[in-house]
Every structure is written in structure tokens, then in C-alpha cells.
Amino acid sequence: MRETTQGGIDDWEGVMGGSQFGAPGSFTPPPAAGDAGSNFLSGVIAGPADAEAAKQVSTGGSNLKALAEGGKFAVNEEGFQAYIKACDFFIDGYDKMIRDVRVLAGAAQMGGSTYAKAVAQFNATVADGDPEALIPNLLLMRRGVEDAREAMVIARKNYRETEDAHTVAFTALNKNLQGQ
Structure with missing residues (x-):
């Protein structure tokens, strides 16, 4: 993700990097346009002057949180940091x-x-x-961004649990191979 010299988000490139959709431990390519993540991001970009975009951010954030809570969304540390940075950028500027x-x-x-x-x-x-x-619209957007931020925390936990499960599986496989 690149930032402008004013500290604003210039480009959402990389925000989705390091994220994984699907059950932890599996890889499912990110859903096509129209999914919760895409809806969330496109609503943020459209801004609070568009009531439909504000609803999209709120719904998208809520959907991301539900996916993460259901174990269907995981994000690695790099992706987590990018998402958190974007969410905090909005939340920090919200009061002003x-x-x-x-x-x-x-x-x-x-x-x-x-x-x-x-x-x-x-x-x-x-x-x-x-x-x-x-x-x-700002209130709706803030709620969506807060939900998305919570989703990232849960998704990072999902990712870590997946990594831990893989480590245990590979350790067991390695022991079996060494015992033969």
C-alpha cells in the first residue's frame, strides 16, 4: 500500500495482499467482485457523500466480521497490518x-x-x-470500518491457528518419515 505525502491512502493496492478466504487450512481464491471485502473497499473509496456507498461500507464491514467469526476469512500478518492501517486512517480522521x-x-x-x-x-x-x-453516512461508514477492523483481528487469529495446525501436521509427518 502506498501513501500520499499528506498521509492519506493513495492506493488500495496491497490491502488485500496476504488475505485468504475460505476455511482456515484451505486456500480458496478470493471471491469475485461483489464480495464483502470488495464491497467494503469500494464503499470507502466512494465516500460519505454517497448514501449507497456508506451502506455498502457498513454492510461490507459487517460481512467481513461474520466471515472471520465463521472461520471463513484469514489474514497473515502483512495483510493484517495493511488492513489495520487503512481502518485506523479512517477512524483517526473520523472525529475531525x-x-x-x-x-x-x-x-x-x-x-x-x-x-x-x-x-x-x-x-x-x-x-x-x-x-x-x-x-x-459517516456514522454508517464508521460502524463498517470498526467491524472490518474487528474482522481483521479475528482473521489474523484464524490465520495463526491455521499455521499452527499445519506445523503440527508437518511435525507429525516428519516424525513418521524419520521413523521409517
Whole structure:
């Protein structure tokens, strides 16, 4: 994963690196586009201005967590670190984003004309005036990112358990071969 000089995520390349879908101990190629991981990432990239993308992030994060909890998603340390970095990038910036958007939610004093009042009301509505507004979308996205972060912790544990099982199996196989 590369970062911009401003510290933002410039490229999601490598985020999926080191991840494994399927039961621990097996390798199943990642599902095609439309899976939980792809939905999650494409929703994050689309951003909070798109209500559908915010729902996609929330659902995608929840789906990743369910896959990990069910033992159907594992990630190695390298993949884990990349995912955690991306999740933390969003979560760390969330508080500032929500504060900034909440300022917009209060109708600004833009003058007494009908037009000025209409613009101030429009800004407030876009920020927090309905379920399609920025604040509800940011809340949905945060929930999805938090779920995805939890999924990564579980998926790393799944991967480690798989590695441990392979080590035990190879050790037993090695003993059998040495005993012959």
C-alpha cells in the first residue's frame, strides 16, 4: 500500500495482499467482485457523500466480521497490518470529519435575504437533515470500518491457528518419515 505525502491512502493496492478466504487450512481464491471485502473497499473509496456507498461500507464491514467469526476469512500478518492501517486512517480522521460536518449542520448566519436563508438551510440539510445526509453516512461508514477492523483481528487469529495446525501436521509427518 502506498501513501500520499499528506498521509492519506493513495492506493488500495496491497490491502488485500496476504488475505485468504475460505476455511482456515484451505486456500480458496478470493471471491469475485461483489464480495464483502470488495464491497467494503469500494464503499470507502466512494465516500460519505454517497448514501449507497456508506451502506455498502457498513454492510461490507459487517460481512467481513461474520466471515472471520465463521472461520471463513484469514489474514497473515502483512495483510493484517495493511488492513489495520487503512481502518485506523479512517477512524483517526473520523472525529475531525464529524466535528467539521457538525459545524455545517447549524444554519450559518449568511444574511437576511430569502436566498441567504435558503442556502444556509440547504447546507444544514446536506450535513444532517435526513438519512441521506453526511453525518448519518459517516456514522454508517464508521460502524463498517470498526467491524472490518474487528474482522481483521479475528482473521489474523484464524490465520495463526491455521499455521499452527499445519506445523503440527508437518511435525507429525516428519516424525513418521524419520521413523521409517
